Amino acid sequence: MILELWQLTVHELSQLLLRKEVSATELLESVWGRIEEVEDQVKSYITLDPEGARAAAAESQRLLESGRPRSALEGIPCGLKDVLSTKGLRTTCGSKILSNYVPPYDATAVQALKEAGTVILGKTNMDEFAMGSSCENSGFFPTHNPWDLTRVPGGSSGGSASAVAAGEAMFTLGSDTGGSVRQPASLCGVVGMKPTYGAVSRYGLIAFASSLDQIGPLTRDVTDCAMVLDFIVKHDPMDSTSVEIKRGSYLEALRPADEAVKGLKIGVPKEYMGKGLEPGVEAQVKKALELLQELGAEVEECSLPHSSYALDAYYVIAPAEASSNLARYDGVRYGYRSKQYDDLIDMYRKTRAEGFGPEVKRRIMLGTYALSAGYYDAYYLKAQKVRTLIREDFDKVFAKFDVIAGPTSPTVAFKLGEKVDDPLAMYLSDIFTIPVNLAGLPGISVPCGFSEGLPVGLQFIGKAFDESTLLRVAYATEQACSLGNMAVLCARALAKGTKEGARG
Amino acid sequence: MSGKYEAVIGLEVHVELNTKSKIFCSCPTEFGKEPNTQVCPVCLGLPGVLPVLNEEAVRKAVQAALALNCEITSYAKFDRKNYFYPDLPKAYQISQYDLPLARNGWIELSGGKRIGIRRVHLEEDAGKLVHQGDITSAAFSFADYNRCGVPLIEIVSEPDIRDPEEARDYLTRLKGILQHIGVSDCRMEEGSLRVDANVSVRPVGSREFGTRTELKNIGSFRAVYRGLSYEIERQSKLLDRGEPVIQETRHWDEQNGVTRSLRGKEEAQDYRYFPEPDLVPLQLDPDWVEEIRRTLPELPEARKARFVREYGLPEYDADVLVSSPPIANFYEECVRLFGEPKTVSNWVMGELFRLLNDSGMEPEELKLRPSELVSLLKMTREGVVSGKIAKDVFEQMFRTGEDPESIVKKHNLVQISDKSALEPLVLQVIAENPKVVDDYKSGKKQAFAFLVGQVMKATKGRANPAVVNELLHKRLD
Numbered sequence: 001m002i003l004e005l006w007q008l009t010v011h012e013l014s015q016l017l018l019r020k021e022v023s024a025t026e027l028l029e030s031v032w033g034r035i036e037e038v039e040d041q042v043k044s045y046i047t048l049d050p051e052g053a054r055a056a057a058a059e060s061q062r063l064l065e066s067g068r069p070r071s072a073l074e075g076i077p078c079g080l081k082d083v084l085s086t087k088g089l090r091t092t093c094g095s096k097i098l099s100n101y102v103p104p105y106d107a108t109a110v111q112a113l114k115e116a117g118t119v120i121l122g123k124t125n126m127d128e129f130a131m132g133s134s135c136e137n138s139g140f141f142p143t144h145n146p147w148d149l150t151r152v153p154g155g156s157s158g159g160s161a162s163a164v165a166a167g168e169a170m171f172t173l174g175s176d177t178g179g180s181v182r183q184p185a186s187l188c189g190v191v192g193m194k195p196t197y198g199a200v201s202r203y204g205l206i207a208f209a210s211s212l213d214q215i216g217p218l219t220r221d222v223t224d225c226a227m228v229l230d231f232i233v234k235h236d237p238m239d240s241t242s243v244e245i246k247r248g249s250y251l252e253a254l255r256p257a258d259e260a261v262k263g264l265k266i267g268v269p270k271e272y273m274g275k276g277l278e279p280g281v282e283a284q285v286k287k288a289l290e291l292l293q294e295l296g297a298e299v300e301e302c303s304l305p306h307s308s309y310a311l312d313a314y315y316v317i318a319p320a321e322a323s324s325n326l327a328r329y330d331g332v333r334y335g336y337r338s339k340q341y342d343d344l345i346d347m348y349r350k351t352r353a354e355g356f357g358p359e360v361k362r363r364i365m366l367g368t369y370a371l372s373a374g375y376y377d378a379y380y381l382k383a384q385k386v387r388t389l390i391r392e393d394f395d396k397v398f399a400k401f402d403v404i405a406g407p408t409s410p411t412v413a414f415k416l417g418e419k420v421d422d423p424l425a426m427y428l429s430d431i432f433t434i435p436v437n438l439a440g441l442p443g444i445s446v447p448c449g450f451s452e453g454l455p456v457g458l459q460f461i462g463k464a465f466d467e468s469t470l471l472r473v474a475y476a477t478e479q480a481c482s483l484g485n486m487a488v489l490c491a492r493a494l495a496k497g498t499k500e501g502a503r504g
Numbered sequence: 505m506s507g508k509y510e511a512v513i514g515l516e517v518h519v520e521l522n523t524k525s526k527i528f529c530s531c532p533t534e535f536g537k538e539p540n541t542q543v544c545p546v547c548l549g550l551p552g553v554l555p556v557l558n559e560e561a562v563r564k565a566v567q568a569a570l571a572l573n574c575e576i577t578s579y580a581k582f583d584r585k586n587y588f589y590p591d592l593p594k595a596y597q598i599s600q601y602d603l604p605l606a607r608n609g610w611i612e613l614s615g616g617k618r619i620g621i622r623r624v625h626l627e628e629d630a631g632k633l634v635h636q637g638d639i640t641s642a643a644f645s646f647a648d649y650n651r652c653g654v655p656l657i658e659i660v661s662e663p664d665i666r667d668p669e670e671a672r673d674y675l676t677r678l679k680g681i682l683q684h685i686g687v688s689d690c691r692m693e694e695g696s697l698r699v700d701a702n703v704s705v706r707p708v709g710s711r712e713f714g715t716r717t718e719l720k721n722i723g724s725f726r727a728v729y730r731g732l733s734y735e736i737e738r739q740s741k742l743l744d745r746g747e748p749v750i751q752e753t754r755h756w757d758e759q760n761g762v763t764r765s766l767r768g769k770e771e772a773q774d775y776r777y778f779p780e781p782d783l784v785p786l787q788l789d790p791d792w793v794e795e796i797r798r799t800l801p802e803l804p805e806a807r808k809a810r811f812v813r814e815y816g817l818p819e820y821d822a823d824v825l826v827s828s829p830p831i832a833n834f835y836e837e838c839v840r841l842f843g844e845p846k847t848v849s850n851w852v853m854g855e856l857f858r859l860l861n862d863s864g865m866e867p868e869e870l871k872l873r874p875s876e877l878v879s880l881l882k883m884t885r886e887g888v889v890s891g892k893i894a895k896d897v898f899e900q901m902f903r904t905g906e907d908p909e910s911i912v913k914k915h916n917l918v919q920i921s922d923k924s925a926l927e928p929l930v931l932q933v934i935a936e937n938p939k940v941v942d943d944y945k946s947g948k949k950q951a952f953a954f955l956v957g958q959v960m961k962a963t964k965g966r967a968n969p970a971v972v973n974e975l976l977h978k979r980l981d
């Protein structure tokens with residue numbers, strides 16, 4: 001079978017580009033062709049930048065031809081979640097309130113990718129201000145899961161996940177506040193990582209919940225994930241919470257499967273395998289863990305006793321921070337402003353009433369309430385205490401285990417519209433990912449199988465700044481599960497879905 | 505105020521620190537630039553930006569806190585103070601709530617009374633709105649964000665102040681201390697020092713506090729005095745009539761000399777303070793703090809003691825001179841060039857203060873250079889001009905900025921000590937005032953002074969009085 005260029009991985013394409021077997025412009029046209037072919041059905045992007053991408057690819061090609069590529073990512077087309085500031089390129093954060101906002105500066109992570117020579121295709125769809133688990137809260141349109149167009153891609157980095165799965169980008173960046181990279185990665189059958197809090201600079205990442213937000217890559221495989229991570233994990237003086245860490249190359253830390261997991265102690269929290277978990281998901285997760293055991297890993301049950309409080313704590317802390325972070329969208333300096341208003345207060349009210357969607361308003365109200373005089377101690381302070389307990393749960397487990405494993409999401413991709421009217425059901429999608437953000441730890445979701453023809457993700461959680469171990473165990477999982485070329489499989493499902501859609 | 509009531513006053517003072525760059529970004533802080541030319545994504549609060557704390561701002565805040573006898577807290581943090589206003593681009597101010605940088609300091613007033621300082625904390629300034637017309641009816645307003653993110657310290661006093669005079673004394677001393685250590689220029693007219701006052705009254709002898717009001721929009725130390733006096737009087741009258749004082753914020757109307765209700769307690773904002781997640785807690789290294797303490801510039805109290813010791817000045821003179829660093833510096837430079845510390849202090853505290861007062865100028869706006877006063881003093885010492893003329897010359901120097909030599913030359917003010925030039929005038933005065941001469945000769949000593957005065961008048965004050973004395977005595981005795 002001859003593969004299209006867009007069906008290859010970053011590490012494969014990097015070799016082809018460096019060996020000049022493929023040109024950056026050729027690669028871009030391949031990906032662009034794919035976007036033109038499927039974007040109408042999938043709707044991964046809010047903004048596409050064909051001129052910018054073509055200019056960047058031409059520059060990459062010039063450097064490749066002259067033997068002076070800027071990095072191994074030279075000429076690789078990628079997409080960016082629309083939460084990342086891009087200089088001169090509209091950045092909406094999935095919200096009408098920023099529908100006309102063009103940032104004057106690049107986020108640090110974006111700058112790193114530009115300096116590495118990547119080709120930025122556009123800005124991917126997301127739940128408004130990263131609040132959601134299905135991409136249905138986008139202020140513009142929902143994104144469809146390329147494995148089944150009637151289903152959601154997950155969220156909030158839904159467009160970033162669907163673009164990688166459908167071949168509309170070789171990799172993307174997303175952001176993860178409570179699972180927003182890992183959950184859509186799981187639902188779209190791609191690899192998604194949330195690095196340790198402080199590993200990737202948040203400068204230029206439009207804040208949802210500052211103490212939880214982290215930028216992470218979505219890729220076709222674990223090798224690509226390590227490759228991209230190598231470019232974006234670095235200390236940034238522009239972010240006071242960014243941490244200076246001594247580390248080697250993540251890519252070079254990858255090891256063959258058996259070597260990587262021999263003697264590795266994997267803890268499986270009993271709280272993650274309980275009720276609410278779809279049997280199909282549970283079966284795939286268990287099967288993958290057995291495969292790791294066969295490779296020499298020691299898999300044992302463990303406990304994170306305060307997990308059941310994580311969702312409650314999260315839905316106080318994240319909205320509290322969001323209520324403050326989103327207060328700046330007031331129509332005064334940039335972004336949307338209501339057309340008709342009487343005075344300043346009226347302008348604020350109407351601008352925000354018209355500019356924000358219902359989920360964002362819900363969380364602003366929740367957060368404002370939680371921080372109000374008389375309620376602060378009962379809500380915000382208590383939630384912070386729960387957060388400490390959750391952190392301590394992880395510390396205890398990591399005293400005995402190297403990594404924690406479990407399902408990324410309790411379900412496979414659900415139907416569009418299925419949970420939009422039931423916020424609590426929607427919130428439960430992130431039940432296994434949220435504790436990781438509360439504890440500031442790294443987590444990765446790697447495809448481990450299929451249930452009802454839809455991808456299932458296995459989540460690994462690591463010690464702070466131990467991304468290398470996570471990548472190694474995820475790599476071993478990928479090898480052990482050997483699901484085949486996911487891009488090809490997804491393209492087949494998408495072609496079938498499109499045909500059925502056309503018939504129905 | 506009648507003797508029945510006693511006032512309880514606490515002051516909140518905001519001071520802009522004179523760092524080169526802003527507190528959370530690298531924009532310059534210079535005052536008076538074109539609107540919105542000293543801004544960047546960070547201080548404009550654009551989506552996605554993050555604050556990075558300027559170490560120089562922390563250093564200056566610590567200097568100030570140490571100079572105010574505060575304890576520096578080993579673990580401080582920043583918090584967000586949330587409210588909507590167009591001059592606040594993030595819709596929250598990064599400030600410090602429950603764990604401020606410093607606590608428990610004091611300032612000593614003239615009489616030795618100590619006013620406690622509850623806390624000193626670090627925060628960012630907001631921008632400035634320029635209203636098109638009156639604030640209540642403006643059709644639109646312009647926003648200038650140059651000032652946004654300039655570092656501020658807020659200094660909160662204990663309610664230890666008992667009358668407007670103590671309030672003024674406290675502020676004068678506070679300003680002197682901050683200027684001495686060089687952390688702020690403390691210019692109220694440019695907004696680099698701002699004062700809010702909390703005031704209540706209670707029956708003398710009562711230990712409970714009365715209901716307080718907060719005074720805002722106070723533009724000068726004089727306005728602090730006037731505003732507090734008005735407010736104390738107003739509250740006392742209310743109590744006399746058995747009416748309650750309402751807890752509220754009141755606006756000082758300088759023009760009409762009254763305070764007006766701005767907003768009541770029920771409209772008070774809930775700022776929803778919570779820890780700033782974008783900044784790490786401030787854990788100051790005790791060695792670093794000690795280093796700052798050791799290298800703190802000379803404080804007013806120490807300088808005063810030195811003035812008494814080194815220059816032999818009376819306590820009073822020393823106290824007045826050090827209350828303003830520009831004056832103290834001016835004084836010391838004059839003494840270095842001229843000597844005679846007491847002569848110089850008489851000039852500074854007499855003539856210079858009078859002229860500053862009359863012109864309404866702040867000491868830091870003084871253009872006159874020490875060397876110029878010193879040339880005038882030398883001319884006086886050498887008899888080139890008389891003491892009386894010197895005062896006129898000084899006034900002209902102060903107003904026009906001209907140097908004393910050219911003023912004296914231009915207006916022909918050189919003292920006449922030449923006997924042959926004065927002799928005819930003395931004779932003329934004797935001839936024209938026979939009655940006074942007779943009085944003098946019959947023992948009326950004060951008649952002599954009149955005759956000297958007539959000669960001085962005839963020379964427009966230029967005659968050397970000693971020479972005139974000598975010539976008159978020669979003729980009359």
Ligand SMILES: [Zn+2]
Pocket residue numbers: 526529530531542543544545546547548653
């Ligand atoms: Zn700035």
